[in-house]
Amino acid sequence: DQQVKQNSPSLSVQEGRISILNCDYTNSMFDYFLWYKKYPAEGPTFLISISSIKDKNEDGRFTVFLNKSAKHLSLHIVPSQPGDSAVYFCAAVAGNTPLVFGKGTRLSVIA
Amino acid sequence: EADIYQTPRYLVIGTGKKITLECSQTMGHDKMYWYQQDPGMELHLIHYSYGVNSTEKGDLSSESTVSRIRTEHFPLTLESARPSHTSQYLCASRATGQERTDTQYFGPGTRLTVL
Numbered sequence: 425d426q427q428v429k430q431n432s433p434s435l436s437v438q439e440g441r442i443s444i445l446n447c448d449y450t451n452s453m454f455d456y457f458l459w460y461k462k463y464p465a466e467g468p469t470f471l472i473s474i475s476s477i478k479d480k481n482e483d484g485r486f487t488v489f490l491n492k493s494a495k496h497l498s499l500h501i502v503p504s505q506p507g508d509s510a511v512y513f514c515a516a517v518a519g520n521t522p523l524v525f526g527k528g529t530r531l532s533v534i535a
Numbered sequence: 536e537a538d539i540y541q542t543p544r545y546l547v548i549g550t551g552k553k554i555t556l557e558c559s560q561t562m563g564h565d566k567m568y569w570y571q572q573d574p575g576m577e578l579h580l581i582h583y584s585y586g587v588n589s590t591e592k593g594d595l596s597s598e599s600t601v602s603r604i605r606t607e608h609f610p611l612t613l614e615s616a617r618p619s620h621t622s623q624y625l626c627a628s629r630a631t632g633q634e635r636t637d638t639q640y641f642g643p644g645t646r647l648t649v650l
Binding site: 456458460464465466467468469470473511513515517520522523525526527528530 | 541566568574575576577578580583585593623625626627629637638639640641642643644646
């Protein structure tokens, strides 16, 4: 049973608009959430994270929102740029256990 | 900037060869991980370690083995490579901390092709 789900395999957004990537989780023990960006043939790059005690974290163009009651988090990228085109992975962790990753969402930002 | 390194970045070898993929980090992180990813597919955890002399198998069964003799070094070995081992191998590390800022960092990956 998948504990972290990214239900949209792909997303296309016009340059300059907002990209919203969604992630749902089932394990209520998760207390820390992360987003990674991955280009082909490279390792994932850490983007932004959020603790379960917060509901929002912002870093430049990237904002992560956490809704614990809905077990849902989202990554907002605004404005979207062509260089943001990549696969985005959502990950969650409970304590010191290994991170649990979603299957990823491929974002395409169209100029 | 994450200080985690993987060598080689690309490797093409013949079936039956023994190979070792190197992973090193200079951040002093206790936890280290190996993932396998096929193009466009999800990340699969194949091995992890909580510290020196600690190794565990991950969610995906793998014919590879790992060792952790030094904190900074976590090599992965395939005794006899097969075409089914063709994939991207990603190493990662994470600190053990009291605060929930234990970000996990990835290396650049090794793209392995077994002919």
